[in-house]
Amino acid sequence: MNLIETENRTEELIQQFTALWEGSVRATHLFLSPEEIAEIKKYVPQALRGVARLVIAQDAQENPVGFMGVENQKLEMLFIAPQERGCGIGKKLMQYGILNYNIREVGVNEQNPQAVGFYTHMGFRLARRAEIDEQGQPYPILYMKLEA
Template sequence: MKIQTIENRMPELIGVLTQVWEDSVRATHNFLMPGDVERIKEYVPQAIGGIGKLAVAFNEQDRPVGFLGVEGEMIEMLFLDPAVRGNGLGRSMMDYAVKNFGASKVNVNEQNRGAKGFYEHMDFSVCRRTDTDDQGRPYPILYMELKRA
């Protein structure tokens, strides 16, 4: 697999990444209420197109299988096709974000225990918590920062 920084965000690529997002969320965010995925999905193409820095992971057939978006020091999005989870791609993408984009912060849904554990394994720690997400929905958010040596 290769990871590339993407400057030119063509509509076709954004469409494929939106599908990766949906597949990933449906596999990992089982705490969401019915209809939430569809409502949130409406904003995903704009978020992907507008993120400051975007890295995409491509498989051997040059198909996007994961992506990561960074704004400033904040990892705003990291989503992988469920078929490639557990093979080290998430770690590779995080390493890429830290090394190439200077990323050092991430927010994660508290109910997404797998993601929280992944970020802790990547040496991030919780520095604060909110009871709701940015839209006021009842999904607590953990604010995590990379531990400094």
């Protein structure tokens, strides 16, 4: 596996990442209906274009198998292809982000216990909880900070 940073966010790359996002969300965000996923998906390309740093995890054939977005010491997004989950890609991306971008914060859906467990395992601890997400939807968010 190879990690690369990308500045060139072509339409093809945005489409690949949006598809990867959707597969990851369908595998992990079991609290979302198919209609809710479709609605959120409309905003993914904009988020991918707008995040300050975008890091891609590629397999041996240079296909994207995961990605993360980082801005202002905060992990904004981390998604892994469903077939690659549990293989250490998320851990490698996080370690890279902590080392290179000083990631100290993450917001995670409370209803996604696998993600909460992952970030806890990576050393993040609950700082605060919000009843609604950043879009005003009724999905509680746990804001976690990396312990020193």
